[in-house]
Amino acid sequence: MFVGKVTGQVIATKKTDVMTGRKLLLVEPYVLGRENRETLKTTGRTFVAVDTVGAGEGEFVLVVQGSSARLTPETKPLPVDCAIVGIVDSVRAENRCVYSKDGVADE
Amino acid sequence: MFVGKVTGQVIATKKTDVMTGRKLLLVEPYVLGRENRETLKTTGRTFVAVDTVGAGEGEFVLVVQGSSARLTPETKPLPVDCAIVGIVDSVRAENRCVYSKDGVADE
Amino acid sequence: MFVGKVTGQVIATKKTDVMTGRKLLLVEPYVLGRENRETLKTTGRTFVAVDTVGAGEGEFVLVVQGSSARLTPETKPLPVDCAIVGIVDSVRAENRCVYSKDGVADE
Amino acid sequence: MFVGKVTGQVIATKKTDVMTGRKLLLVEPYVLGRENRETLKTTGRTFVAVDTVGAGEGEFVLVVQGSSARLTPETKPLPVDCAIVGIVDSVRAENRCVYSKDGVADE
Amino acid sequence: MFVGKVTGQVIATKKTDVMTGRKLLLVEPYVLGRENRETLKTTGRTFVAVDTVGAGEGEFVLVVQGSSARLTPETKPLPVDCAIVGIVDSVRAENRCVYSKDGVADE
Numbered sequence: 001m002f003v004g005k006v007t008g009q010v011i012a013t014k015k016t017d018v019m020t021g022r023k024l025l026l027v028e029p030y031v032l033g034r035e036n037r038e039t040l041k042t043t044g045r046t047f048v049a050v051d052t053v054g055a056g057e058g059e060f061v062l063v064v065q066g067s068s069a070r071l072t073p074e075t076k077p078l079p080v081d082c083a084i085v086g087i088v089d090s091v092r093a094e095n096r097c098v099y100s101k102d103g104v105a106d107e
Numbered sequence: 108m109f110v111g112k113v114t115g116q117v118i119a120t121k122k123t124d125v126m127t128g129r130k131l132l133l134v135e136p137y138v139l140g141r142e143n144r145e146t147l148k149t150t151g152r153t154f155v156a157v158d159t160v161g162a163g164e165g166e167f168v169l170v171v172q173g174s175s176a177r178l179t180p181e182t183k184p185l186p187v188d189c190a191i192v193g194i195v196d197s198v199r200a201e202n203r204c205v206y207s208k209d210g211v212a213d214e
Numbered sequence: 215m216f217v218g219k220v221t222g223q224v225i226a227t228k229k230t231d232v233m234t235g236r237k238l239l240l241v242e243p244y245v246l247g248r249e250n251r252e253t254l255k256t257t258g259r260t261f262v263a264v265d266t267v268g269a270g271e272g273e274f275v276l277v278v279q280g281s282s283a284r285l286t287p288e289t290k291p292l293p294v295d296c297a298i299v300g301i302v303d304s305v306r307a308e309n310r311c312v313y314s315k316d317g318v319a320d321e
Numbered sequence: 322m323f324v325g326k327v328t329g330q331v332i333a334t335k336k337t338d339v340m341t342g343r344k345l346l347l348v349e350p351y352v353l354g355r356e357n358r359e360t361l362k363t364t365g366r367t368f369v370a371v372d373t374v375g376a377g378e379g380e381f382v383l384v385v386q387g388s389s390a391r392l393t394p395e396t397k398p399l400p401v402d403c404a405i406v407g408i409v410d411s412v413r414a415e416n417r418c419v420y421s422k423d424g425v426a427d428e
Numbered sequence: 429m430f431v432g433k434v435t436g437q438v439i440a441t442k443k444t445d446v447m448t449g450r451k452l453l454l455v456e457p458y459v460l461g462r463e464n465r466e467t468l469k470t471t472g473r474t475f476v477a478v479d480t481v482g483a484g485e486g487e488f489v490l491v492v493q494g495s496s497a498r499l500t501p502e503t504k505p506l507p508v509d510c511a512i513v514g515i516v517d518s519v520r521a522e523n524r525c526v527y528s529k530d531g532v533a534d535e
Contacts, residue, residue, distance in 0.1 A: 001345070001369040001403050003331060007139060008200030010110060012169050015193030016159050016179045024108070024169070026139065026200055031367035032328060032347065046138035048108040048169060052337050057201070062333050062345070062369060064400050067174045067281075067388045067495075071400035072337045079171050079178035079192055082108050085400055086336030093329030093347055094378070114246060115307030117217060119276050122300030123266050123286045131215070131276070133246065133307060153245035155215040155276060164308070174281045174388075174495075186278050186285035186299055189215050221460060222521030224431060226490050229514030230480050230500045238429070238490070240460065240521055260459035262429040262490060271522070281388075281495045293492050293499035293513055296429050322452070322476040322510050324438060352474035353435060353454065373444050383440050383452070383476060385507050388495045392507035393444045406507055407443030414436030414454060415485070 002029045003040065003088055003099075004063045006055050010048050018078055023051045025084065027063055032093050040091065040099050049082040050075055060099060062086035109136045110147065110195055110206075111170045113162050117155050125185055130158040132191065134170055139200050147198065147206050156189040157182055167206060169193035216243045217254065217302055217313075218277045220269050224262050232292055237265045239298065241277055246307050254305065254313050263296040264289055274313060276300035323350045324361065324409055324420075325384045327376050331369050339399055344372045346405065348384055353414050361412065361420050370403040371396055381420060383407035430457040431468065431516055431527075432491045434483050438476050446506055451479045453512065455491055460521050468519065468527050477510040478503055488527060490514035 004027035012024065027049045030040040040060075047063065052074040055061045061084045069083040070076055091099040111134035119131065134156045137147040147167075154170065159181040162168045168191045176190040177183055198206040218241040226238065241263045244254040254274075261277065266288040269275045275298045283297040284290055305313040329347040333340075348370045351361040361381075368384065373395040376382045382405045390404040391397055412420040436454040440447075455477045458468040468488075475491065480502040483489045489512045497511040498504055519527040 001401060002367065003347075003369055008198060008205070010169065010198050011196045012193035013196055014160055015169065016181075018179070019192060026110075026198070028139070031365065032349070034363075034365045042141075044138065044141045046109065048110060053335055062331065062336065064402050066402050068391060068400045068402040070175060070178075071391075071398070072339070074337075075400075077178070079175045079182075079190065080108060081171050081173050081175040083400065085340060086333035089332045089334055091329060091331050091347070098329070115305060115312070117276065117305050118303045119300035120303055121267055122276065123288075125286070126299060133217075133305070135246070149248075151245065151248045153216065155217055177282060177285075184285070186282045186289075186297065187215060188278050188280045188282040222519060222526070224490065224519050225517045226514035227517055228481055229490065230502075232500075233513060240431075240519070242460070256462075258459065258462045260430065262431055284496060284499075291499070293496045293503075293511065294429060295492050295494050295496040322508060323474065324454075324476055352472065353456070355470075355472045374442055383438065383443065385509050387509050389498060389507045389509040392498075392505070393446070395444075396507075404507065406447060407440035410439045410441055412436060412438050412454070419436070 001062055001064045003091060004029045004061055006057050006059050006061055008057060016079060024048050025051050025055060037094055038096055038098055047082050049084045050080045051084045053084055053087055055084050055087055060088040062088055108169055108171045110198060111136045111168055113164050113166050113168055115164060123186060131155050132158050132162060144201050145203055145205055154189050156191045157187045158191045160191055160194055162191050162194055167195040169195055215276055215278045217305060218243045218275055220271050220273050220275055222271060230293060238262050239265050239269060251308055252310055252312055261296050263298045264294045265298045267298055267301055269298050269301055274302040276302055322383055322385045324412060325350045325382055327378050327380050327382055329378060337400060345369050346372050346376060358415055359417055359419055368403050370405045371401045372405045374405055374408055376405050376408055381409040383409055429490055429492045431519060432457045432489055434485050434487050434489055436485060444507060452476050453479050453483060465522055466524055466526055475510050477512045478508045479512045481512055481515055483512050483515055488516040490516055
């Protein structure tokens, strides 16, 4: 899994039937900064993930990939390889808070 | 999944039997621009995907990879690891439209 | 899947029993050139794939990865993650032929 | 699998139900140094892994990815693609100890 | 699959139960040199693979990844995503021997 930030949304009305009604969010994976270990940095990559927890734009989320993305109640029958399975409250690294949803220590 | 642009087509007449008659499209994954957040940028990578929705060259599509690519009615028995499962109408990021099929905000 | 060129062969006489007798080919993935859109360019990567279609060195082939590589009659019981499932006749991109087996528009 | 260092922890109270109570650790994959073959070097990547062995921050661990991450007693029903399945005591490369939990030959 | 060189070994006494007694080797994937097509070059990456064929340090081996790594008699029930399934005798590319276990044409 990875920690990512929800950056947007994809609308696709014409899609394979089973995907109808699924919310598709853009997610950018973040990593711990190489020099500055007190921040999370974007990798610049962009994935499209199915939302299973009601995530919103700007939030940090927990993202699962591959066949495991189908192992939630919401995604079980779907042809999806990426799902948001949690909303991140905080990330701690090397004994410091590097992200908190309440506004401390974001990039 | 990722958002990609259909750039071409692959013709392969000699292939493993179950693949006969499948349309194979070239797809380039796109990401949100790192500096310019109002455009989608190509990653320069090239995948071959089975089309399940009637996508055409130049269109932005939703692409699924791995074992999940086999979970559509069209791809279920096939040895494929990449499928187009939707045609993208629009992509919104950071409260702006970064792509619209109707011609607004493409690169 | 990806389009790749067969560049060589791997011989391994000591291998896990079920792999006995399988032809193992070296394959390099190719992508559409970033500036020159009329050619396919190597990515410089090297995979080892099981051949299911009688491919030969120098040919462009269609390659499938992951668990889907086991979904051909020839590879079903095998511990393989990469298989050649077709021989590419031609690749068209942006309304041009960028590769043809008959000799037009190769790199 | 890869050898990684536990660098932190992710807290996510709102997550898909089955994930409740699982400890989520940040892990950075390490590789053998390219010039200096006597050390392990970080790749700079960051994964989130479910802990199955009681790993702690700063420890080197064995990490498994993909569907195989679900094949431990602790992770079997879960939508996870990354799990810590061992705590590394030592790593030897080219006849030298490049890492030992007891303090020899760390980076 | 890929061709890799065994560079070392990982010792992990505390691990998830089913992994007890499995030999864990470090493996570096190799690719065909981009300019010099007569040699194999390391990619600098490092994987940990379960050995199923009695491979030793310094040997070139055939490595399978993902769920397929579980499809050998030795790895079937295990949470592993990488296995050594063969010992490479020789690699030929573009009609030349680029590696031979007997000592010809190594890097």
